[in-house]
Amino acid sequence: MASWKLSLVAGLVIGGLLTTAVWHRSPRPTQAEFEQLQNQNQQLVAEKSAIKREFEDYQTQSALDIEQVRAELEASQQVIELQKAEFEKQITALTSQQKKLTVTKKKLDTQVVKLTSTAEQQKAVLDNSKALYQQQLLLQKQIIAAKADVKKAEQVAAEFKQACDEFKSGTSWNWVSQADCDKYEARLKVVEGEQAQLAALEQELDVLNQRIEIEIPRPN
Numbered sequence: 001m002a003s004w005k006l007s008l009v010a011g012l013v014i015g016g017l018l019t020t021a022v023w024h025r026s027p028r029p030t031q032a033e034f035e036q037l038q039n040q041n042q043q044l045v046a047e048k049s050a051i052k053r054e055f056e057d058y059q060t061q062s063a064l065d066i067e068q069v070r071a072e073l074e075a076s077q078q079v080i081e082l083q084k085a086e087f088e089k090q091i092t093a094l095t096s097q098q099k100k101l102t103v104t105k106k107k108l109d110t111q112v113v114k115l116t117s118t119a120e121q122q123k124a125v126l127d128n129s130k131a132l133y134q135q136q137l138l139l140q141k142q143i144i145a146a147k148a149d150v151k152k153a154e155q156v157a158a159e160f161k162q163a164c165d166e167f168k169s170g171t172s173w174n175w176v177s178q179a180d181c182d183k184y185e186a187r188l189k190v191v192e193g194e195q196a197q198l199a200a201l202e203q204e205l206d207v208l209n210q211r212i213e214i215e216i217p218r219p220n
Helices: 003-021 031-100 105-169 178-215
Strands: none
């Protein structure tokens, strides 16, 4: 919202240079007008500092979000390792049980093969789950970065929107022209592109989350 004001500051500087260039042909500004411009400049500098602090706060929050996701991933991996160890114990117990049972060998072998196959399939799922969680973390990081890109693109577009609106209303400064509206339209397309990329990443993460929900067993 304040980016267009930064452009106004740049405009004031350029205006000052133009005023200097024609100093001998134009009347000097009054003291009141000069003080008003100084006050406006100080206000815009303060607003720019506020926007900078807001962006730094956003970066800090993003880092905290990533750290939280990493902690959740580590906790999930610990649960997976415990489940994996449990399945390995079951396989060992089944193998030991096979030697001790005195039931009909054919019936026992059929049972052991069935249980061992199931346990090995579950163990394979757990081995694959680590890669799925790493992919999930990567997508979450990409989404955080994509959101920052969308916000930045929107801020840049807003710089040209003010100039374009002034041009269309007929109240623009001399250097505001149709070119500013063309730039604004181009920046809107950039915003749309960043938003599309963000939506694609979020869709990809949703699909991955559904896959994890189906393929990875949850602790009871």
